Amino acid sequence: MNDRPSLRERKKAKTRAAIRKATYRLAAEHGWDATTTDRIVAAAEVSPSTVVRYFPVREDILLTDENDELLEARLRARPAGEEPLESLRAVLLEAVRTSLDEEPDETLLRARLMVEIPAVRARLGETTAETGRRLARALADRTGRSPDDLEVRVFTAAVLGALREATVHWAEHGRTDDLVALLDRTIDILKGGPALPAHP
CATH class of the missing domain: 1.10.357.10 (Tetracycline Repressor, domain 2)
Structure with missing residues (x-):
């Protein structure tokens, strides 16, 4: 039995990690109020719909x-x-x-x-x-x-x-x-x- 995550699962995990990393960096540098979804999107290089799909609430x-x-x-x-x-x-x-x-x-x-x-x-x-x-x-x-x-x-x-x-x-x-x-x-x-x- 192969327990290794599929390519799709690995890509999803990588995207989630990129969003999380960008968010933490922005929050550390600018504060939480300034860490808007638009800024997260730009820093993580993903679409707004991707951020919302993975994290429906910004605090998540x-x-x-x-x-x-x-x-x-x-x-x-x-x-x-x-x-x-x-x-x-x-x-x-x-x-x-x-x-x-x-x-x-x-x-x-x-x-x-x-x-x-x-x-x-x-x-x-x-x-x-x-x-x-x-x-x-x-x-x-x-x-x-x-x-x-x-x-x-x-x-x-x-x-x-x-x-x-x-x-x-x-x-x-x-x-x-x-x-x-x-x-x-x-x-x-x-x-x-x-x-x-x-x-x-």
Whole structure:
């Protein structure tokens, strides 16, 4: 069986990458408000219809990529007896670690824009929901439940929401701390909540 992407799929991925690269460069140089679709079209050397076809909402260029399918596959590949929270910890933290290693400037810029631009922050919630639906399907299969099961939906949404909030906290506080360590700590918080103060 040949798992190699077809020529058409490779061309689509290359086009998406070109649009994303041009957008990040423009946003870094001119700010998000000045990073118009017309400028993106010119910088990426594609047509306006191509940009809209791949990214119906401009903010999606910053927030969506091909990682959701990979995340789902990696979650399905985790050991069968592993606790769901630990499975999500492993795949999500590895994705963030890879992003920081391979695209450090883009990751930092995306975090800054999440804080500074309300439209980016609002759209993040919608794209996170789509990621959650994919991961919920994988968790449902691993636990013998339905993807629409209340516990599966609430659990997945809670984990992703917590990691999103931790990322915003990181961005608001200068983006200098170790983000992966902060997200790891966030997973621990989900296990037991904030520690109570010690009584004298």
